[in-house]
Amino acid sequence: xxxxxxxxxxxxxxxxxxxxxxxxxxxxxxxxxxxxxxxxxxxxxxxxxxxxxxxxxxxxxxxxxxxxxxxxxxxxxxxxxxxxxxxxxxxxxxxxxxxxxxxxxxxxxxxxxxxxxxxxxxxxxxxxxxxxxxxxxxxxxxxxxxxxxxxxxxxxxxxxxxxxxxxxxxxxxxxxxxxxxxxxxxxxxxxxxxxxxxxxxxxxxxxxxxxxxxxxxxxxxxxxxxxxxxxxxxxxxxxxxxxxxxxxxxxxxxxxxxxxxxxxxxxxxxxxxxxxxxxxxxxxxxxxxxxxxxxxxxxxxxxxxxxxxxxxxxxxxxxxxxxxxxxxxxxxxxxxxxxxxxxxxxxxxxxxxxxxxxxxxxxxxxxxxxxxxxxxxxxxxxxxxxxxxxx
Amino acid sequence: xxxxxxxxxxxxxxxxxxxxxxxxxxxxxxxxxxxxxxxxxxxxxxxxxxxxxxxxxxxxxxxxxxxxxxxxxxxxxxxxxxxxxxxxxxxxxxxxxxxxxxxxxxxxxxxxxxxxxxxxxxxxxxxxxxxxxxxxxxxxxxxxxxxxxxxxxxxxxxxxxxxxxxxxxxxxxxxxxxxxxxxxxxxxxxxxxxxxxxxxxxxxxxxxxxxxxxxxxxxxxxxxxxxxxxxxxxxxxxxxxxxxxxxxxxxxxxxxxxxxxxxxxx
Amino acid sequence: xxxxxxxxxxxxxxxxxxxxxxxxxxxxxxxxxxxxxxxxxxxxxxxxxxxxxxxxxxxxxxxxxxxxxxxxxxxxxxxxxxxxxxxxxxxxxxxxxxxxxxxxxxxxxxxxxxxxxxxxxxxxxxxxxxxxxxxxxxxxxxxxxxxxxxxxxxxxxxxxxxxxxxxxxxxxxxxxxxxxxxxxxxxxxxxxxxxxxxxxxxxxxxxxxxxxxxxxxxxxxxxxxxxxxxxxxxxxxxxxxxxxxxxxxxxxxxxxxxxxxxxxxxxxxxxxxxxxxxxxxxxxxxxxxxxxxxxx
Numbered sequence: 001x002x003x004x005x006x007x008x009x010x011x012x013x014x015x016x017x018x019x020x021x022x023x024x025x026x027x028x029x030x031x032x033x034x035x036x037x038x039x040x041x042x043x044x045x046x047x048x049x050x051x052x053x054x055x056x057x058x059x060x061x062x063x064x065x066x067x068x069x070x071x072x073x074x075x076x077x078x079x080x081x082x083x084x085x086x087x088x089x090x091x092x093x094x095x096x097x098x099x100x101x102x103x104x105x106x107x108x109x110x111x112x113x114x115x116x117x118x119x120x121x122x123x124x125x126x127x128x129x130x131x132x133x134x135x136x137x138x139x140x141x142x143x144x145x146x147x148x149x150x151x152x153x154x155x156x157x158x159x160x161x162x163x164x165x166x167x168x169x170x171x172x173x174x175x176x177x178x179x180x181x182x183x184x185x186x187x188x189x190x191x192x193x194x195x196x197x198x199x200x201x202x203x204x205x206x207x208x209x210x211x212x213x214x215x216x217x218x219x220x221x222x223x224x225x226x227x228x229x230x231x232x233x234x235x236x237x238x239x240x241x242x243x244x245x246x247x248x249x250x251x252x253x254x255x256x257x258x259x260x261x262x263x264x265x266x267x268x269x270x271x272x273x274x275x276x277x278x279x280x281x282x283x284x285x286x287x288x289x290x291x292x293x294x295x296x297x298x299x300x301x302x303x304x305x306x307x308x309x310x311x312x313x314x315x316x317x318x319x320x321x322x323x324x325x326x327x328x329x330x331x332x333x334x335x336x337x338x339x340x341x342x343x344x345x346x347x348x349x350x351x352x353x354x355x356x357x358x359x360x361x362x363x364x365x366x367x368x369x370x371x372x373x374x375x376x377x378x379x380x381x382x383x384x385x386x387x388x389x390x391x
Numbered sequence: 392x393x394x395x396x397x398x399x400x401x402x403x404x405x406x407x408x409x410x411x412x413x414x415x416x417x418x419x420x421x422x423x424x425x426x427x428x429x430x431x432x433x434x435x436x437x438x439x440x441x442x443x444x445x446x447x448x449x450x451x452x453x454x455x456x457x458x459x460x461x462x463x464x465x466x467x468x469x470x471x472x473x474x475x476x477x478x479x480x481x482x483x484x485x486x487x488x489x490x491x492x493x494x495x496x497x498x499x500x501x502x503x504x505x506x507x508x509x510x511x512x513x514x515x516x517x518x519x520x521x522x523x524x525x526x527x528x529x530x531x532x533x534x535x536x537x538x539x540x541x542x543x544x545x546x547x548x549x550x551x552x553x554x555x556x557x558x559x560x561x562x563x564x565x566x567x568x569x570x571x572x573x574x575x576x577x578x579x580x581x582x583x584x585x586x587x588x589x590x591x592x593x594x595x596x597x598x599x600x601x602x603x604x605x606x607x608x609x610x611x612x613x614x615x616x617x618x619x620x621x622x623x624x625x626x627x628x629x630x631x632x633x634x635x636x637x638x639x640x641x642x643x644x645x646x647x648x649x650x651x652x653x654x655x656x657x
Numbered sequence: 658x659x660x661x662x663x664x665x666x667x668x669x670x671x672x673x674x675x676x677x678x679x680x681x682x683x684x685x686x687x688x689x690x691x692x693x694x695x696x697x698x699x700x701x702x703x704x705x706x707x708x709x710x711x712x713x714x715x716x717x718x719x720x721x722x723x724x725x726x727x728x729x730x731x732x733x734x735x736x737x738x739x740x741x742x743x744x745x746x747x748x749x750x751x752x753x754x755x756x757x758x759x760x761x762x763x764x765x766x767x768x769x770x771x772x773x774x775x776x777x778x779x780x781x782x783x784x785x786x787x788x789x790x791x792x793x794x795x796x797x798x799x800x801x802x803x804x805x806x807x808x809x810x811x812x813x814x815x816x817x818x819x820x821x822x823x824x825x826x827x828x829x830x831x832x833x834x835x836x837x838x839x840x841x842x843x844x845x846x847x848x849x850x851x852x853x854x855x856x857x858x859x860x861x862x863x864x865x866x867x868x869x870x871x872x873x874x875x876x877x878x879x880x881x882x883x884x885x886x887x888x889x890x891x892x893x894x895x896x897x898x899x900x901x902x903x904x905x906x907x908x909x910x911x912x913x914x915x916x917x918x919x920x921x922x923x924x925x926x927x928x929x930x931x932x933x934x935x936x937x938x939x940x941x942x943x944x945x946x947x948x949x950x951x952x953x
Binding site for chain 2: 669670699700701702703705706760761763764766767768770771778780781782783784785786787788789790791792793794795797798799800801802804806807808810811835838839842843847867885888889892895896897898899910911914915918926930933934937941945
């Protein structure tokens with residue numbers, strides 16, 4: 001007998017997903033064989049992750065894909081992780097390029113399905129450092145393939161900082177030369193950056209995983225952010241925000257993605273700006289291409305995931321955005337497009353990425369095997385961020 | 392009543408101030424449509440027509456424009472039909488709960504778009520409806536109905552029932568009365584209501600973001616996406632400028648039609 | 658008329674005739690379609706969304722568990738930030754409404770009672786045109802004006818002062834007032850236009866000068882229109898979350914709902930949705946009392 005329940009947005013989708021795929025109450029299973037290619041593919045993406053040549057004719061990895069597979073690609077730009085999760089919850093898309101602050105949430109809600117890596121030949125070549133990441137692998141089950149990896153770096157105005165800064169002091173120190181003109185990423189995930197800062201300044205708190213914080217560690221991070229709020233000039237949402245604010249000289253230091261600097265320098269090679277990864281390390285991201293739980297075009301999505309891992313595509317996509325590609329072969333291809341690319345982004349340097357903590361989703365169970373640990377979960381992070389920036 | 396000279400002067404000044412306020416940002420839009428660089432910094436380094444050329448070749452913008460037109464036309468049509476129906480019911484009959492109807496109809500426009508958007512998306516998902524132009528029209532119509540409704544109700548309340556009664560006395564049935572007596576009298580209300588509803592739908596982004604689904608894009612959705620891309624952000628200003636210029640004609644037409652009709656009634 | 662009466666009436670005519678005497682049925686049908694629409698599409702989905710306010714999320718799976726609880730409401734009531742944001746949004750809605758009345762009334766009055774036919778037409782078009790410049794475009798134009806080293810800073814530079822940049826609540830007040838101004842001007846204009854000249858002549862015949870006539874005749878007649886316009890400005894401000902994000906970096910009610918409806922707690926988003934709903938219920942009740950629904 002079917003129990004009739006009044007669904008919420010997510011619960012309804014979970015019901016529909018499980019009913020659609022298996023007809024039982026077991027979560028949707030993995031494909032065992034590669035489904036045939038359908039005729040279209042609907043993706044939710046970060047801007048710049050699926051270029052079709054309209055921004056720059058030399059950067060197009062969508063058209064060749066469409067020609068090779070016959071899958072017409074429709075993309076919807078996600079404004080931020082929250083927007084992406086909302087859009088995926090509508091059930092209208094086949095795949096998403098999700099960041100770590102959204103992946104575990106969608107996995108738990110059943111919005112995305114496990115991926116059978118055997119059906120993706122190019123996965124074998126991926127850097128070991130990118131496999132089995134905690135933000136997209138749960139209990140050994142993989143939920144997607146990486147797009148690349150990059151760090152949130154410190155951008156600074158070279159006229160304000162005549163000696164290049166080597167530490168994050170530039171954005172935390174109340175006496176920073178850039179005080180009042182600091183640009184910080186407007187997302188609750190930035191609390192992890194505060195936790196990273198505390199690892200150096202207050203080691204007694206014992207922070208290990210900056211995304212899984214207990215009450216004491218969390219409160220300390222929030223307090224630090226409240227102090228920082230006094231010297232912040234803007235909390236940026238879109239890359240173009242920073243392209244304008246740093247390009248015009250309104251902001252002098254902040255956290256950024258390489259993409260912004262690339263764009264500013266393309267317009268104005270003399271712009272007095274530079275980026276660096278401070279010695280304390282940084283947060284970073286390795287976005288995952290995930291398959292929707294009840295995707296209407298899974299065949300196309302599997303093909304897309306394989307395509308994105310191919311050396312030529314990975315090279316093009318990561319040179320375009322400004323992040324490290326996914327495989328050694330991709331590095332070779334990237335050399336042809338932009339010499340020195342892999343060195344700049346430390347693609348083969350695992351010790352570099354040891355200092356980078358990829359975005360992940362805060363969970364109450366601390367995402368570890370210890371039963372007695374409790375951490376703040378993402379709802380607490382969002383509430384705190386609302387208070388820091390909205391209070 | 393003749394206002395004093397000082398009052399008249401003061402009103403002229405205030406009108407000028409209001410107009411200046413209204414058009415200042417639009418002046419900025421115009422300047423940036425001719426921006427020589429793609430940066431949004433002030434002042435623009437030079438003038439150029441490059442973004443106009445870029446916009447002309449951009450098929451996606453044209454598609455979005457057509458979709459927006461269709462969505463707005465659909466939503467307006469639905470809103471006019473349903474709004475008029477509700478207005479006729481409320482204005483011409485007495486019943487308990489009359490005020491509640493007005494209330495319920497205003498609710499969609501009174502609540503934050505994010506609530507409407509999430510609620511509608513959830514409904515469509517649960518009902519397994521495919522997202523696209525129809526779902527956009529439904530979403531828009533929900534808050535466009537009240538525009539038509541309130542305009543028609545206001546108009547009907549000024550119209551004496553005697554006209555309709557006379558028509559009935561002369562042997563016309565309900566439909567004839569509606570077509571030949573009420574409809575012409577409501578013309579201005581329908582026009583202004585339709586115009587405002589059209590503009591509201593054409594400009595809507597929050598609810599549309601939730602109800603459009605993949606592959607369907609309206610102008611506001613395209614703008615939402617374009618402002619994130621350094622190469623397309625400047626094109627947005629061109630598109631906005633073109634839209635304003637294009638809209639002069641229908642707005643002028645609508646104003647003529649409504650002005651002529653209202654002059655007769657006054 | 659008599660010619661058609663002798664021919665056999667069409668099915669449609671017969672239906673119309675049959676309906677003619679049945680007032681209640683007419684009413685029912687008239688109201689059925691819009692109500693079915695509103696009821697089905699909107700209220701239904703709204704109820705489902707709001708039901709979440711009485712549930713909670715399971716911390717481990719992130720799914721909403723349909724077990725009755727008032728946790729979400731308690732959290733909103735106890736956490737100070739939610740009160741601050743609600744009051745801030747409400748205050749902004751009031752400020753924007755008052756600003757738009759102050760800015761909009763003079764130009765509407767000028768258009769309705771002083772301008773010549775031709776001037777009125779031009780002004781009407783001038784006020785209506787900006788409605789077609791997309792909402793986002795207008796916000797971005799204001800960003801260019803208000804941003805650090807933007808147009809405003811450039812204008813203020815000779816005076817040695819600089820603007821507030823994009824992190825100031827004041828910006829939202831300016832931009833929101835700007836965005837909704839046409840929605841205030843048009844109803845007031847329509848309301849003023851509707852006042853028959855004869856009424857004002859009668860007032861002056863009875864000895865009323867311009868001042869008292871305005872206060873005792875015009876204002877009461879146009880008040881419903883002003884209130885009607887305020888419904889737009891008030892509700893649109895209450896629900897906006899894009900403008901505050903883009904021009905002032907602050908959080909309004911809509912931001913909290915948006916942030917929580919996806920990654921965060923849907924019950925919290927749903928519970929917080931009751932805040933603008935309750936405010937609007939009260940506001941609309943007040944507006945109805947002032948006769949606003951007659952003149953939107």
